[in-house]
Amino acid sequence: MRPLRKVIRTVGRIEYDERKLATVNLKVEGWIERLHVNTTGQYVRKGEPLAEIYSPELLSVQLEYLNLLKWRKERSYRFQREVEFSWGDRYGTTGKMQTSDMDTLIQVAQQRMRFWDITDEQMKAVEAKGEPMKTFTIHSPVNGYVVQKPAVQGKRVEPGEKLFDLADLSEVWIIADIYVHELPMIKPGQPARISLSFFPGKEFSSRIDYIYPLLSSETRTAKVRFILPNSTGDLKPQMFAKVEIKIDLGKRLAIPEEAVIDTGERQIVYVDRDGGYFEPREVKLGLMADGMVEVIKGLKAGEKVASSPNFLIDSEAKLKGITQ
Known part of the structure; x- marks a missing residue:
């Protein structure tokens, strides 16, 4: 009986952390009036403006919202006048019902705008100004880099059409291939050392984060995932890395x-x-x-x-x- 140790050496590739990818699209038809982000690879922060969108549907729902607010204000004034002149017993109940119905319609209009990604702050701005905004600003949902930009100024876009793909590279994945006969020896949590030829003499420490359940019929390998912090941005997707997993198999x-x-x-x-x-x-x-x-x-x-x-x-x- 002797201690048996296995060292698995393989090659991995740096990829985006899929949990930190975001796609920006529209839920209504519209036109891109102005782009704030003009190039692929540009870094944007969460909340930063990406584009200005004109949409007849968004313009219509704003007008509807403003008319409902105006109607409620007028109806509220009438109701107060009716109460002042002691008509409340005759018209008060009806007035309250109409006001309640208008509140419901306003809430429905607000919810429609939220479904189309109009924020509460933008709705308040429309209400304060008393007139609809011709264009609405699309903001970045995450910190990250623009990795795809189908958006072009003046372009007509359909609902669901992609405008931007954003990737947060503060962490990256290393995806490595492990042969089928080595799979019984590995499990999530096992330590690994990762090195790149781009950074000679430097090693990164990581652990097996996930073992994919599918096997390649061509290479007879399964993919294994590691996670590396990347606050400096030095690790780029599609870089290749050497992966070394040392496994203590115990006495055998x-x-x-x-x-x-x-x-x-x-x-x-x-x-x-x-x-x-x-x-x-x-x-x-x-x-x-x-x-x-x-x-x-x-x-x-x-x-x-x-x-x-x-x-x-x-x-x-x-x-x-x-x-x-």
Whole structure:
């Protein structure tokens, strides 16, 4: 029995953190009157203006909202006059009902505007000004870089059409491929070292964050994700990285790989029986690590096996001898 350690070395690629991507689009038809962000790669902060949009639908709902506010104000004045002249018993109940109905209609109009991403602050500005705004400003929902910009000034856009893709690069993912026979040895939380040729002599520490459940039919590998902080922005998506995962497999019965003769159907080792006699024995093998291979069945702890440097077998014996 001996401690068995495995080092998995693979190549990873830096990718965006999918949880920190944002797409900016419209929920109504409109035209881009003005762009505040003109180039891909530009950095924007959350709340920063991206574009000015003109939309007949947004203009219409503002006019409806203003008319309802005006109607409620007039109706409230009439109701007060009716009360002052003691008409309340006759018209008061009806007036209250009409005022309540108007409040409901105003709330419906406000909710429609919210559904179209008009903020409460913008609604208050419309109410204070007493007239509709021709254009509405679209603001950035996150801090990040503009990674795609289909938006062009003057362009007509449909509901759901993408205007900007934004990516927050304060953290990035490293996606590495792990071979299927190595998957049983890894699990989330295991430490890893990551290095990039762009930063010689520098290593980053990380841990396995997630093991993807799908296997590539072409490479027989599964993707494994690591997360790295990137406050300086030095780590760019699509950079390649070297990934090293050191795994302590615990104490296991293991022998050198060269001690095993693989006939294609069986794995044979030669057990030292003293006096120059070696007994061929079939074994069942497990994990391989650092030139050692685990023996699951066929050997006992303490038994000695011959390795190729000090025990040579004639090639004809391999084919015709007891290994068959």
